[in-house]
Structures are given as C-alpha cells and as structure tokens.
Amino acid sequence: MRFLFKTDYEDDIRLFPHSGYIYTYGLLLAALLLAPYVLSSYLMSQLVFVCIYATVGVGLMILTGFTGQASLGHAAFLAIGAYTAAYLQQHNVPFPVYFLAAGLLTGVVGALVGFPALRLQGIYLVIATISFAFIVEEILARWESVTHGNEGMRVKTIQLLGTSMSRDGPVFYYLCLAVLVLTIVGTLNLLRSPTGRAFVAIRDSETAARSMGINVALYKVKSFAISAAITGFAGVLFAHKLSFISPEMFTLQLSIEFIIMILIGGTFSLHGAVLGAIFLVMIDPFLTYLKDDMPGVIAGVAATFGAGTERAAHIQDAVAAFASANGLKGAIYGIIIVVFVLFEPLGLYGRWLKIKLFFQLFPLYKRATFKRQKIYVKSERNR
Amino acid sequence: MLDFVQQLVSGIALGCVYGLIALGFVLVYKATEVVNFAQGDLMMLGGFFAFTFIGLLGLNYWIGFAGAVICMALFGMLAERLVVRPILGYPQFSIIMATIGLGYFLRSISGMIWGTDDFKIETPFSQGVLRIGSLVLAYDKLSVIAATIILCALLYLFFNRTTLGTAMRASSENMLAAYYMGIPVKRVVSIVWAISAAVATCAGVLLAPITFIHSNVGLVLGLKAFPAAVLGGFGSIPGAVVGGVLIGVIESMAGFYLPQGWKDVAPYIVLLAVLLLKPEGLFGLHVRKKV
Numbered sequence: 001m002r003f004l005f006k007t008d009y010e011d012d013i014r015l016f017p018h019s020g021y022i023y024t025y026g027l028l029l030a031a032l033l034l035a036p037y038v039l040s041s042y043l044m045s046q047l048v049f050v051c052i053y054a055t056v057g058v059g060l061m062i063l064t065g066f067t068g069q070a071s072l073g074h075a076a077f078l079a080i081g082a083y084t085a086a087y088l089q090q091h092n093v094p095f096p097v098y099f100l101a102a103g104l105l106t107g108v109v110g111a112l113v114g115f116p117a118l119r120l121q122g123i124y125l126v127i128a129t130i131s132f133a134f135i136v137e138e139i140l141a142r143w144e145s146v147t148h149g150n151e152g153m154r155v156k157t158i159q160l161l162g163t164s165m166s167r168d169g170p171v172f173y174y175l176c177l178a179v180l181v182l183t184i185v186g187t188l189n190l191l192r193s194p195t196g197r198a199f200v201a202i203r204d205s206e207t208a209a210r211s212m213g214i215n216v217a218l219y220k221v222k223s224f225a226i227s228a229a230i231t232g233f234a235g236v237l238f239a240h241k242l243s244f245i246s247p248e249m250f251t252l253q254l255s256i257e258f259i260i261m262i263l264i265g266g267t268f269s270l271h272g273a274v275l276g277a278i279f280l281v282m283i284d285p286f287l288t289y290l291k292d293d294m295p296g297v298i299a300g301v302a303a304t305f306g307a308g309t310e311r312a313a314h315i316q317d318a319v320a321a322f323a324s325a326n327g328l329k330g331a332i333y334g335i336i337i338v339v340f341v342l343f344e345p346l347g348l349y350g351r352w353l354k355i356k357l358f359f360q361l362f363p364l365y366k367r368a369t370f371k372r373q374k375i376y377v378k379s380e381r382n383r
Numbered sequence: 384m385l386d387f388v389q390q391l392v393s394g395i396a397l398g399c400v401y402g403l404i405a406l407g408f409v410l411v412y413k414a415t416e417v418v419n420f421a422q423g424d425l426m427m428l429g430g431f432f433a434f435t436f437i438g439l440l441g442l443n444y445w446i447g448f449a450g451a452v453i454c455m456a457l458f459g460m461l462a463e464r465l466v467v468r469p470i471l472g473y474p475q476f477s478i479i480m481a482t483i484g485l486g487y488f489l490r491s492i493s494g495m496i497w498g499t500d501d502f503k504i505e506t507p508f509s510q511g512v513l514r515i516g517s518l519v520l521a522y523d524k525l526s527v528i529a530a531t532i533i534l535c536a537l538l539y540l541f542f543n544r545t546t547l548g549t550a551m552r553a554s555s556e557n558m559l560a561a562y563y564m565g566i567p568v569k570r571v572v573s574i575v576w577a578i579s580a581a582v583a584t585c586a587g588v589l590l591a592p593i594t595f596i597h598s599n600v601g602l603v604l605g606l607k608a609f610p611a612a613v614l615g616g617f618g619s620i621p622g623a624v625v626g627g628v629l630i631g632v633i634e635s636m637a638g639f640y641l642p643q644g645w646k647d648v649a650p651y652i653v654l655l656a657v658l659l660l661k662p663e664g665l666f667g668l669h670v671r672k673k674v
Binding site (some may be wrong): 059070116119120122124126127128130131132134135138141142239249252256259262263328329330331332333335336337338341342367372374375376 | 495609
C-alpha cells in the first residue's frame with residue numbers, strides 16, 4: 001500500500017497524485033488510440049457513442065454531481081447544440097466556427113435557465129427543467145423555417161481543412177475522443193479551482209456555503225452555463241454521428257437516460273460519467289446478444305442435466321419466446337435502475353473503489369467504510 | 384361567450400383528471416417527502432386490474448371497482464416494502480430515481496401481460512350527457528369532477544382531523560422525532576402508499592371511458608399531473624386540485640384560442656412563470672431554516 005504524504009496545497013490538488021496514474025491513464029489512452037485498428041466497425045461506432053454520451057455525462061456531473069442541482073432537461077441542451085450545428089452548416093459556416101458557436105449558444109441558454117432555477121430546490125427544480133425541455137422540444141417542432149419541424153434535418157459530414165470526415169471513419173472517432181479528453185481535463189482543472197470548490201460547497205450545504213461568503217446565485221448560474229455548454233459541444237458531435245436529427249430524438253426519455261447514466265456510473269466522480277456511458281451504450285448490444293444466445297445455452301444446460309432432446313427443444317422455444325417478448329427491455333431497464341439505487345448507490349465506480357480497497361487492506365476490509373449515513377430528521381421543506 | 388363557457392367547463396373536467404392523479408403525488412409527498420414518479424403507472428395498473436375484473440371476468444362494475452382498489456392498495460404496500468423502505472432516509476434524488484425505475488418496470492410488465500392495445504371499460508357513466516341550457520356535459524366527465532371533489536374533501540379531513548393523518552404529517556416533518564413519540568413510522572409509510580395507490584386506481588377506473596387504458600397512459604397523464612401538483616404547491620391537497628384545474632383550463636383555452644402547438648406547451652410556460660414568482664407553488668409553505 002502506498003502512502004501519499006502531502007506537504008503543501010500544491011500536492012493536494014495535483015492532477016496525477018503519483019506516477020502510477022500517469023502510467024495507467026497513458027496505457028488507457030494508448031489503447032483507445034489503437035482501437036480503430038483492432039475493433040470491428042460496429043464496436044467502433046458504439047465507442048463513438050460512448051465518447052459522446054460520456055461528454056454529456058461529464059457536463060451533467062458538474063451540475064448534478066458536483067453542484068447538487070438535479071436536471072431532467074439535458075436532452076434540450078443536446079438538441080440546441082445539435083440544431084445550431086445543423087443550421088449553421090447549411091449556411092456554409094466552417095466546422096470549427098459552428099462547433100464553438102453551438103457550445104457558446106447552449107451555454108448562454110443554460111445560464112438563462114439557471115436564473116429562474118436559482119430560487120428553486122429539489123423537486124421544483126426537477127419540474128422546472130422538465131418544463132424547459134418540453135418547451136424546447138415544442139419550439140423545435142414548430143419553428144419550421146429554422147428547424148424544418150418534424151421532418152427533421154440532415155447533417156452533412158464534417159468538412160475540415162479541405163477533407164471530409166466520414167461519420168464512421170477513425171478520424172471522427174479521434175475527434176470525439178479528443179473532445180471527451182479535453183472536457184475531462186478541463187473539468188478536473190475546474191474542480192480544483194475556486195469555482196469548482198464553490199460548486200462542491202453549494203452541493204454539501206447551501207447555507208454553509210453562503211455563510212462562507214460564496215455568491216451562491218452566481219455559482220449556480222455558472223454551473224448551469226458550463227454544464228449546458230459541454231452538453232452543447234456533445235450535441236454537435238451527436239448530430240454528425242446520427243447524420244439526421246428530428247425533435248422526437250430529444251425527449252424526456254433521453255434526459256432520464258442521461259441521469260440514469262451518471263447514477264449507474266456513480267455521481268461523485270468523473271469516472272462515473274464514463275463508466276455510466278459505457279454501461280448505457282453497451283447494454284443494448286448485450287441484451288441483443290443475450291436474446292440470441294441464451295435460449296441455446298439454457299437448452300444445452302437442460303440437456304446436460306438429463307432432459308430429453310424434445311424437452312430441451314421445448315425449453316429453448318419457451319425461453320426464446322420470453323426473450324423476444326415486447327417490452328422486456330423496459331422491464332430490465334427498470335430493474336437495473338432499482339437495483340443500483342437499492343444495492344449500489346455509489347454506482348459502478350463505487351464498486352471499483354470497494355474492490356480496490358478490499359485488496360489494498362486485505363484482511364482488514366470493512367463493509368462499513370462505504371456505508372452511507374441515513375438521515376431521518378432532515379426535512380427538505382425546511383432548509 | 385358560449386364557446387368560452389364550454390371551453391371553461393371542459394377545461395375544468397380535464398383539470399379534475401389531472402387533479403385526481405396529482406392527489407396521489409401530494410399524498411405520498413405529504414406523508415413521506417418522497418416524490419413518486421411511478422404514480423401515473425400505478426394509475427395505469429389500477430385501470431388494467433379493473434379491466435381484468437370487469438371486462439374479462441364480467442363482474443359487476445362496482446364490485447370490480449372495489450376489487451381493483453383493494454388489489455392496488457396491497458400492491459402499493461408491496462411496492463413500498465420492496466423499493467422505497469430500504470432507501471428511506473437517503474437523499475430525495477435516490478428515491479426519485481428508484482420510482483422512475485419502478486415506473487419503467489410497471490409499464491413494460493403490463494405491456495407484456497395485457498398487450499399494447501387500447502382497452503375500454505363499460506361504466507354506468509359511459510353514455511348520456513347532462514344539458515344545462517345549451518351547455519353540454521358528458522356523464523363520464525361529471526363523474527370525474529364529482530370523484531375529485533369527494534376524494535379531495537375526504538383526504539383533507541383525513542389529514543387534518545384524524546390521528547393517523549396527524550401521525551403522517553408528523554412523520555414527514557421528522558421521522559426520528561415521530562418515532563420517539565410512539566408513531567409506528569414504517570406502518571404509517573406503508574399505509575400512505577396503500578392509500579395513494581387506491582386513489583390512483585380510482586383515477587384510472589374513472590378515466591377509462593375518457594382516455595382508455597393502455598400501458599403508456601400513466602406516463603402521458605402523469606407528466607401533466609406532475610406540474611399540476613407543483614403548481615398547487617407540492618404537499619397541499621386542495622392545492623393539487625386547484626393546480627390541476629388551472630392546468631386543465633389553460634390547456635383547453637390555449638387549444639381553442641391560440642395557434643396549434645400552444646396547447647401542449649402553455650401549461651409548462653405558466654408553470655415556469657409561477658415558479659419564478661412563487662418558488663413554492665401557489666399553496667406551498669415556505670419555511671426558512673433557522674441556524
């Protein structure tokens with residue numbers, strides 16, 4: 001076990017606390033850079049989605065995880081980014097310009113949402129962000145001169161330096177990866193700056209933060225703006241990846257998926273956003289794989305335990321019928337959410353930390369280390 | 384003028400629908416400070432139970448209604464025991480997520496059991512209209528208005544006049560103190576979930592002739608009822624009904640007088656405006672924490 005001795009503040013806020021971090025993240029980055037030469041095109045496409053979703057996740061994490069302001073309206077920010085990109089591209093604006101413009105515009109909208117949200121808390125904030133998302137969705141469907149309404153908009157491939165960047169090619173993947181890495185590094189730097197510390201202080205206790213002299217309103221608006229801007233950047237990439245956008249892609253369902261993503265990953269660390277994105281994007285192919293292969297496997301198991309051929313075939317059919325039932329995916333989704341909330345509230349990254357600590361402390365690990373305090377006396381109404 | 388009155392009346396009828404669902408939200412919130420995002424789905428499930436009893440088994444309407452209410456009350460207790468009780472005392476947001484998960488689960492399970500068609504229940508109110516002058520009102524809408532008023536009054540009296548109601552309010556303020564005072568907090572929470580599932584079932588059965596029953600009805604109506612509850616100030620029973628009626632009237636007026644597209648957005652715009660001016664809703668209590 002390694003002990004880190006910190007002798008001054010600079011030690012405490014270092015991005016890489018010790019050399020091990022540089023090696024592991026360097027290896028990870030190298031693996032990700034090599035991925036296009038190794039993985040199949042389907043997996044690459046999924047990996048691009050992981051990058052885009054993880055970028056949204058980081059943005060949402062700043063707002064929900066670190067500032068403690070729940071938002072069920074992030075699909076709207078994604079939509080604003082995507083539509084800005086599509087609209088400006090049609091008017092022959094070059095990619096770098098509209099990429100930045102989309103982020104900027106979404107950030108401004110985010111700040112505008114942040115102002116009314118200042119006075120709201122908990123459930124009122126949730127419903128306000130839901131309302132905002134509904135209004136944006138309706139505007140996208142009705143403002144036909146700009147958004148083409150429900151017909152949707154085509155998004156052409158990115159033109160950069162005279163070459164076009166195919167949405168399935170490795171260059172687009174590198175672009176998404178670069179955006180994700182820059183976002184993460186930027187966010188890490190933000191979190192060790194006074195602004196980031198103010199965010200965390202507001203999350204932990206607004207009253208205490210205010211008494212420490214933090215301008216709560218200012219920092220909340222900042223948090224909304226930064227979170228929205230990051231989501232807007234992701235929206236540009238999202239639009240290019242899908243090559244077609246329409247209002248019904250950016251529904252409440254998507255906002256809920258984003259929240260689920262950071263919840264499953266773990267809402268207390270940026271690792272959670274990335275792990276959650278991997279989980280959310282990979283669950284679909286995994287379920288399809290289960291649906292195709294499980295009946296055969298179960299029938300095989302039944303056969304080895306002495307069921308006749310006819311009976312095994314019967315079991316295979318029954319399992320296949322169950323697996324292809326309509327809406328099974330929704331049920332599994334629901335169960336996953338409930339199970340995570342009940343049994344793994346710290347998410348996938350929390351589980352990783354627990355496993356790591358188990359081996360570090362080997363026979364001395366205690367489950368109580370990660371146990372959360374239950375508070376029965378706090379009423380959200382009086383705060 | 385007649386158009387206006389007719390729109391107003393149909394808006395009120397629609398608003399009572401939202402109010403009826405919003406009552407369930409408010410009930411659970413008032414007693415446990417939990418926001419139940421699966422409330423609409425409980426309503427949908429109640430409707431399906433009633434459909435099974437009345438439509439498939441051919442029972443009498445009132446017997447089937449009562450059967451569905453009892454089944455759903457038990458189901459509400461079960462859901463509370465399995466999903467909510469283990470995480471009571473954790474931050475509110477965990478519980479919201481858990482109920483969203485429960486909603487997903489209920490929607491797809493009922494889609495698997497009953498299929499994805501629209502179902503209809505034959506009720507004593509399905510046919511006939513009431514005419515006052517040249518004003519026309521269908522009996523099924525009147526039944527919703529009546530049920531909303533009755534349930535609202537009953538629940539209001541329950542919370543303000545009975546011992547159990549007081550115990551519920553106490554345990555929402557401070558569970559630990561309520562427990563020290565001898566209130567069986569776990570049982571109280573269990574009972575309130577049963578009541579709210581029963582109220583949701585009433586809504587589901589009464590709505591069956593108007594909106595039909597399908598596996599997504601809970602999500603669609605729940606998303607309208609939720610702003611209603613917030614508009615009225617989460618935690619106020621008359622507020623839920625007033626909020627519901629306001630949302631209903633705004634929606635029906637916007638659908639009639641404003642261009643197409645405003646109908647769905649107008650309630651949310653009004654909600655945002657109200658939240659800007661009064662962050663606790665119209666009837667919400669605002670209590671500052673004293674340090």
